[in-house]
Amino acid sequence: MLLRDTSIVVTGGNSGIGEAIVLAAAAEGANVVVDYVSHPDETTSLIDKVEAAGGHAVGVEADVSRPADLHTMIQKAVDTYGRLDVLVNNAGIETRTSLLDTTEDDFDKVLAVDMKSAFFGTQIAAKQFISQGGGGLVLNISSVHEDWPMPGNIAYCVAKGGIRMLTRTAGVELGEHGIRVVNIAPGAVATPINASTEDDPEKMKKLKAAIPLRRMAQPDDIADVVVFLASGKAGYMTATTVVVDGGIMQGSVGL
Ligand SMILES: NC(=O)c1ccc[n+]([C@@H]2O[C@H](COP(=O)([O-])OP(=O)(O)OC[C@H]3O[C@@H](n4cnc5c(N)ncnc54)[C@H](O)[C@@H]3O)[C@@H](O)[C@H]2O)c1
Secondary structure (H helix, E strand, O other): OOOOOOOOEEEOOOOHHHHHHHHHHOOOOOOOEEOOOOOOOHHHHHHHHHHHHHOEEEEEEEEOOOHHHHHHHHHHHHHHHOOOOOEEOOOOOOOOOOOOOOOOOHHHHHHHHHHHHHHHHHHHHHHHHHHHHOOOOOEOOOOOOOOOOOOOOOOHHHHHHHHHHHHHHHHHHHHHHHHHHEEEEEEEEEHHHHHHOOOOHHHHHHHHHHOOOOOOEEEHHHHHHHHHOHHHHHHOOOOOOEOOOOOHHHHHOOO
């Protein structure tokens, strides 16, 4: 098992990519804290599923846009499992609005859930790691849109671009403590956040044609990379982004 006794917190852990990370980490022996802000029943079912398979998971209700909740969330890992080894900043939202249409409220919400959460989550986790004697990993589920414009979803791109620099700068600042900070940048993944695209056959046709591997990612495609990065096999990786996008960012249209 690659993650035996690793204490891992997954934000937004009861849906989509977060849920797949919870299941994959628990299957590799990790002790998991599942953060959620809605759908407590789905969190309970997920925890039951982990435990039925012989794993360990507990839930914590925490709104990641509030640093006080992030403290509570990380303390839950320390109180339950005695320490924190990995924080996965996965929770995210988007508004699918352009520059001209984005309201101040839209902007503040997206930046708070997608970026402020990762900033203060990284800070709080790093203080916990240092108090344990160093080591530890922060994994941010960023997006190809940390680097690649998505017209019509600008606040999301701004937030993910911020996470790109958060990871690089925090990774450099925290290296002396043996703390690693890494981004995963998924391409298009089949999760609830993409329901409107998946429900539109024309959009799906165009999307698949643009992806060299000719399919959307499944949440497990991302979770498998999380397991690798959280394992001892990736101990020299920090301050960088791992792109998991089926090749979509290469952007060749073959005309
Ligand atoms: N699906 C994709 O194509 C894709 C691509 C690239 C990156 N991502 C990123 O992956 C991450 C997970 O997204 P997903 O695709 O699984 O979508 P999803 O909608 O299934 O999951 C998002 C999760 O975040 C949680 N969340 C939202 N606001 C929160 C808050 N304030 N506090 C705590 N949790 C909150 C939701 O409850 C949910 O559990 C996001 O950061 C998203 O930007 C997704």
